[in-house]
Amino acid sequence: MLRARTGSLLAAAAIVFAACGGSATPSPSAAPSQQASPSAAVASAAPSPSAAASASGNGGTLVVGLDGDMVFADPSLVSDGNSLYVAIQVVEGLVGLTPGTIGDVIPVLAASMPTISADGKTYTFTLRTGIKFHDGTDFNAAAVKFNYDRWKAYPKGDLQDNAYYYGAVFGGFGDASNLASVDAPDATTVVFNFKTPQSNFLVSQTLAVFGIQSPTALQKDKADTTPLKDNKYAQGQGESMVGTGPFMFKDWVTGDHVTVVKNPNYWDTAHAAHLDQITFQANLKDSTAKLQALQAGGIDLAETISPADVATAKSSGLQIVDRGQSCNTGYLGMNQSLQSSSGGAATPTIYANKDVRFAVAEALNKQGYIDAFYAGAAKVPQSWLPAGTTGYKAENMPAFDVNAAKASLAKAGLSADKLKIDLYYPSNVVRPYMPDPKSLAQAIAGDLQAIGFTVALKTEDWHGGYVSHATGGNFPLFLFGWTCDWAGADNFLYTAWFGWQNGKPNLQFGWANPQVNTLMTQALQATSPDAANALWGQVQDLAVQDMPTVPIVNSTPPGAYVSKVQGFVGAGNQTELFNSVTIQP
């Protein structure tokens, strides 16, 4: 009796399996067996994602632990790392990055790098031909124009609020956008016309946010619908994220996972995906749970693990992701002009004195912090930018030297009561450049005490006002950092730190150096990359003379994977493509 039952269950299972492999199911992973596949190896792809990887190492399902859930399935509306990590597998822009680098820009949907007019205001791209979107429609110049026009026209409210990057890169939407127009004179030519030259254009366009999506799908699914709770495209309830990439969006269960499947018709056959499917687990928020999931085999790769877990991960046979170049800077902010949170006049601080700033810079044992809190996966900054960003220039930064620091502090001649200082650090947060803010703050306080300061540690919730109080100039001395949006000098030096707003220096530091502001404005509008980089170099030269803030660390957050995963290329900006990844049986 029991045997008969099991038999019928097995028969039922066999039918389900047969249905998966044989008929034309909507699951794209089944497609390779029926269609002419770009590479011979792919033809042997398993009929169902549940089947084990084939002997060649192709196929199979990779389970990736993300740091959290996606926010929207329309890449143009996101600015968080989890959404971007998935989106980069599915959508492609005109340009992208060489895998493993943070700033090496290469053509992707463009056939070559653009020609730039002498005045730097016109970029002309020639596109690759024969590329199709995941919905089968053609990729061409009209599609590129459609996407850029769509973003520019986002109305105020939900869409503009979420499309942070378009606003940040082009200075606003609609008429405020520096992108005057995008023309498509023929099917393979796209011309970008700017109001003023924009030297960060190419590097910023490597973000998945600027991935080109199928105009047909965007229109059919009414991707511009607001409020966003009713926007099926953005919520991933159906056809979403319709791009040209090596993987195609399949489904998204809120709070649980996102699934992408192999694009069997990927245009770049040499770089077509090996895996049949990737499931991005979105629910692994707890670092211990994440490590245990790796050890128990529930996930194959974790985007990041806590630096504190690296030793355990290694000893249990896991591979650690080497992210090479860092794309962040953690720093100790010094504010020369403290803004009153109640709206009163700003007051100068001891950090307005250059000798004090140098004393602080010389007092910090940065390598010691890296050894203690970053599992060694970090470097002492040689400038304000991480090495590898465009415009980076190695500077002669003040070295850790207690005697020099004491001398600088003595030279500043502060009275005893001025040596009592407050140091702010954020609570309830872990940042890539700051895995343990409190311990880092304690170590820094110790180093500052050693040269004669008396330090009181203060904290605020990261989401509870810390960020806006830091950027609003309400903290005198504070831990902070910046993770690159794109690996350009402008993103760090101008956007994050020293850019002037409304004719005033950035409130974070109150560093009122007009020459820096002039140089940065010129650099942003430089007509050639070389000219821009030379100007950014000058900004870094001025910064090292003035020490407006102390860069402490450029970190490369560790990730981990099981040893059967091969071909994964880590990158400091966590822009990591999975088309090269295989699972060894």
Add this chain to the structure above:
Amino acid sequence: MLRFIVRRVIGAIPVLFGLSIILFLFLRLLPGDPAEAILGQHATPELTAQIRTTLGLDQPLYVQYVNYLVRLLHGDFGSSFVDGKSVADTFLVRFPGTIELTIGALIFAVGLGIPLGRLAARHPNGWVDGIVTVVSLFGISIPIFVLGYTLVFVFGVQLHWLPALGQSDPRLGIPQVTHFAVIDALLTGRPNAIIDSFSHLVLPSIALGSIPLAIVTRITRASVIDVANEDYVRTARAKGLTERRVDDRHIMRNAWLPVATVIGLQVGGLLAGAVLTETVFSWNGVGSWVVSAIQNHDYIVVQSLILIFATIFLFVNLIVDISYAFLNPRIRYS
């Protein structure tokens, strides 16, 4: 009986209304700002202000509250500040996971707790009773996350007997139809999928069920000992009934009442415990959702969820009260 139910339901309204006000104010007293949570490192004062306007957070508190209440009365639980998703939609995706986990924990706690309690009561203060007492004290005092991590370490990481996270193995490609992992697995008809979904339930159910197990065991033991000393039990024995019949018909029937009450009360505790359990086991349920919503200062989600939890708790208590009448026909409601 009907009148009793109606009265209880009406009585719940002021409770929920009061709770909604307290929740609303309490959440806004916490340091934090959803606009900053959304913007992250991009949170400049200007952008923060812009997003606060879009979300309506720049309006006076009473206006925000009245707006919220009006929407609530129309059956709209609002939508998340962070991802714009409707709370009701996400609830339908995530609540099944919590229900499965709670049922799993209850089955573990009741299925094991009542036999253990009866066993311990058979010879009070004997060695069996001693062991049961120690085990239940252990269950009640060990924090869920310690037990959870330990279970995963032993049975997941070391022995590889049971999975460490989630409700199902994504490699099996089980379509999520109902979002009840077990039901979705049953729908596929594939034995490996069905076994997989049950195996995912084992460790979290034990972790979440450990405290209720201890409580159910203790109460059953106490209640059985209590009833066993009643005159009617002695009379039953004197009539010459078998021990088994005395146990089933005369002792347990009467001992059930406090046990049922405790089980009902534990449902509230289970919902609270689900917050921790779901985090440890990366379980896609309402508990882990509450955690991320609190971290993101997603007020609307938190207050709506807690209101829903409270309603469920009140409802379960009502069911428990009604069940008394069935368990003990001497109890009548009017």
